[in-house]
Amino acid sequence: MKIQTKYADGxxxxxxxxxxxxxxxKTILTEIENALNRYLPRQCVLDLTxxxxxxxxxxxxxxxxxxxxxxxxxxxxxxHPGSQPGRVLDASGIDGxxxxxxxxxxxxx
Amino acid sequence: xxxxxxIKLEFPSKSCNEALARSVAGVFAAQLDPTxxxxxxxxxxxxxxxxxxxxxxxxxxxxxxxxxxxxxQDDSIxxxxxxxxxxxxxxxxARTPLYTTGGEDRSGMGFTIMESFMEKVTVRSRPGEGxxxxxxxxxxxxxxxx
Numbered sequence: 001m002k003i004q005t006k007y008a009d010g011x012x013x014x015x016x017x018x019x020x021x022x023x024x025x026k027t028i029l030t031e032i033e034n035a036l037n038r039y040l041p042r043q044c045v046l047d048l049t050x051x052x053x054x055x056x057x058x059x060x061x062x063x064x065x066x067x068x069x070x071x072x073x074x075x076x077x078x079x080h081p082g083s084q085p086g087r088v089l090d091a092s093g094i095d096g097x098x099x100x101x102x103x104x105x106x107x108x109x
Numbered sequence: 110x111x112x113x114x115x116i117k118l119e120f121p122s123k124s125c126n127e128a129l130a131r132s133v134a135g136v137f138a139a140q141l142d143p144t145x146x147x148x149x150x151x152x153x154x155x156x157x158x159x160x161x162x163x164x165x166x167x168x169x170x171x172x173x174x175x176x177x178x179x180x181x182q183d184d185s186i187x188x189x190x191x192x193x194x195x196x197x198x199x200x201x202x203a204r205t206p207l208y209t210t211g212g213e214d215r216s217g218m219g220f221t222i223m224e225s226f227m228e229k230v231t232v233r234s235r236p237g238e239g240x241x242x243x244x245x246x247x248x249x250x251x252x253x254x255x
Contacts, residue, residue, distance in 0.1 A: 019128060021124075021127050021128065021156055021160065022124050022127055022160040022163065022164065023124035023125055023127050023128065025214075026214075053131075053149075053152070053153075053156075055153050055156040055157055055160065055222065056157060056160075056215075056216045056218040056219050056221075056222050057160060057215075057216070059216040059218055060214060060215055060216035063216060064213070064214075083145060083146060083149060084146075084149035084152075084153065087146065087149060087150065087153075087226075088153060088222065091218075091221065091222050091225040091226070092216070092218050092221075092222070
């Protein structure tokens with residue numbers, strides 16, 4: 001599981017690649033929370049382009065981060081989920097809580 | 110029902126084995142010529158079941174987990190994940206979406222995802238003795254290709 005963060009103009013971009021499961025979740029959450037506390041961004045964007053796999057442990061990470069962004073009166077976005085992570089996001093109903101943008105949803109605009 | 114093939118794997122409840130278990134299930138399921146989505150669904154369901162063992166069955170220790178996959182004669186895959194750990198007091202409650210005994214680190218969606226991605230999920234458990242989860246899904250593509 002690899003993570004890369006970039007901050008500019010109030011937006012924290014987080015690139016995740018590899019697999020997000022219970023084993024990798026804690027490390028990922030800690031790294032992102034550290035970045036949130038460091039930059040206090042208005043927007044946190046999780047780019048899942050490189051994420052090959054995610055299960056409900058990933059949903060738990062997203063919900064934790066979303067709660068923190070809400071406390072900071074900020075926004076959270078998830079972009080470019082691949083096939084398998086997208087199915088897990090759909091099954092979890094998380095798009096009622098966090099904005100999820102896929103390439104398809106962008107093209108259809 | 111008779112089976113055409115099976116594998117059985119035993120491993121300790123270390124979180125690094127979650128990926129191992131889902132990879133093994135995925136490689137085994139490939140015999141049924143699944144679509145990428147079907148393969149992803151099976152791996153995800155196995156990941157959820159095995160994670161439940163790691164997190165809930167053996168919360169303060171390392172115990173044994175058994176994964177068994179079978180290809181049944183009706184072209185379905187049957188996956189069993191078994192532990193000899195803590196067991197579930199109230200199975201119906203445990204299967205309720207968003208319910209978790211794992212605190213704020215858990216989403217409570219494990220069983221929901223297993224039930225969404227597999228066709229049938231049965232759970233047997235005895236507190237103090239362990240839990241057995243059996244999941245099945247039809248993968249008829251190989252049959253259509255014959």
